[in-house]
Amino acid sequence: MYAAVAKGQPQVPHAPQVPQEQNNQKNRALNDEQIYQWLSELVRGTNRERALLELGKKREQYDDLALVLWNSFGVMTVLLEEIVSVYPFLNPPVLTASVSNRVCNALALLQCVASNVQTRGLFLSANFPLYLYPFLSTNSRQRSFEYLRLTSLGVIGALVKNDTPEVINFLLTTEIVPLCLNIMEISSELSKTVAIFILQKILLDDQGLSYICTTYERFHTVASVLSKMIDQLSLNTNVQSQAPQQSSNSSGRLLKHVVRCYMRLSDNLEARKALATILPEPLRDGTFSSILQDDVATKRCLAQLLSNINDQR
Numbered sequence: 001m002y003a004a005v006a007k008g009q010p011q012v013p014h015a016p017q018v019p020q021e022q023n024n025q026k027n028r029a030l031n032d033e034q035i036y037q038w039l040s041e042l043v044r045g046t047n048r049e050r051a052l053l054e055l056g057k058k059r060e061q062y063d064d065l066a067l068v069l070w071n072s073f074g075v076m077t078v079l080l081e082e083i084v085s086v087y088p089f090l091n092p093p094v095l096t097a098s099v100s101n102r103v104c105n106a107l108a109l110l111q112c113v114a115s116n117v118q119t120r121g122l123f124l125s126a127n128f129p130l131y132l133y134p135f136l137s138t139n140s141r142q143r144s145f146e147y148l149r150l151t152s153l154g155v156i157g158a159l160v161k162n163d164t165p166e167v168i169n170f171l172l173t174t175e176i177v178p179l180c181l182n183i184m185e186i187s188s189e190l191s192k193t194v195a196i197f198i199l200q201k202i203l204l205d206d207q208g209l210s211y212i213c214t215t216y217e218r219f220h221t222v223a224s225v226l227s228k229m230i231d232q233l234s235l236n237t238n239v240q241s242q243a244p245q246q247s248s249n250s251s252g253r254l255l256k257h258v259v260r261c262y263m264r265l266s267d268n269l270e271a272r273k274a275l276a277t278i279l280p281e282p283l284r285d286g287t288f289s290s291i292l293q294d295d296v297a298t299k300r301c302l303a304q305l306l307s308n309i310n311d312q313r
């Protein structure tokens with residue numbers, strides 16, 4: 001059943017033999033009997049919930065787990081089944097914590113497949129990301145839904161992490177941008193951060209940037225979500241001057257992404273013109289100077305953004 005995986009392992013011809021081999025042996029899911037035990041429980045359905053959990057725990061341990069998952073008979077089908085079986089609980093929103101946990105363990109395995117260079121393309125060709133839409137488009141603020149959105153975004157985040165144009169091109173043919181924008185409006189700070197990370201990766205790609213700037217509608221939706229985030233962040237900053245420390249790190253992280261997204265938008269001439277009028281005031285008046293105090297890169301990025309749009313006036 002797994003012979004194909006073994007044969008599929010790339011041989012590195014001129015690598016230093018001994019250390020490479022030791023390293024490979026240690027990090028191979030292929031050699032872990034327990035993995036097969038859990039895979040078989042997963043596929044036969046005898047102890048599926050536990051199998052999802054245990055396989056998820058092995059995720060960090062092995063570089064080749066993605067290959068084993070993808071090539072083992074029935075595994076991807078089971079993961080898909082797990083996902084689809086949750087759809088009925090989304091609308092009306094009646095997802096319990098345990099159902100959410102279970103599907104999130106399945107999503108963690110998908111994330112593993114999405115991260116691996118050898119399975120990423122196959123994962124895209126099979127249109128796996130589309131099955132996450134129903135999760136990403138939920139609007140409930142319940143914990144079980146927040147967790148589901150965050151974990152689903154994690155799968156997309158894993159796809160875009162390595163700057164492959166192939167991934168961006170795929171995402172541009174989907175509705176992922178509006179889904180991320182919605183999450184940036186309604187979700188928890190953590191989900192917002194992953195969503196804006198994905199948006200930023202799309203913007204950084206030339207085709208991604210022109211995709212977003214081709215219509216005023218698209219540009220405007222993106223710009224107005226970013227501007228709402230700035231409003232919120234500047235409110236937090238004001239609150240924090242009375243109660244410092246609290247969550248200033250995560251605000252800083254979010255702000256960093258927002259600044260980079262604006263900056264990248266300003267690389268497009270049309271967008272630059274529009275930003276000259278609509279860039280939110282807090283970015284111009286030093287509201288965030290204390291948050292950005294130690295972040296030289298973001299400060300520089302903000303300065304560049306302001307200089308870009310000032311050239312327009």
Ligand code: TRP
Binds near residue numbers: 178217219
């Ligand atoms: N189908 C919409 C479009 O192509 C998708 C969309 C909605 C969108 N809002 C967006 C795309 C904002 C980019 C940015 O316009």
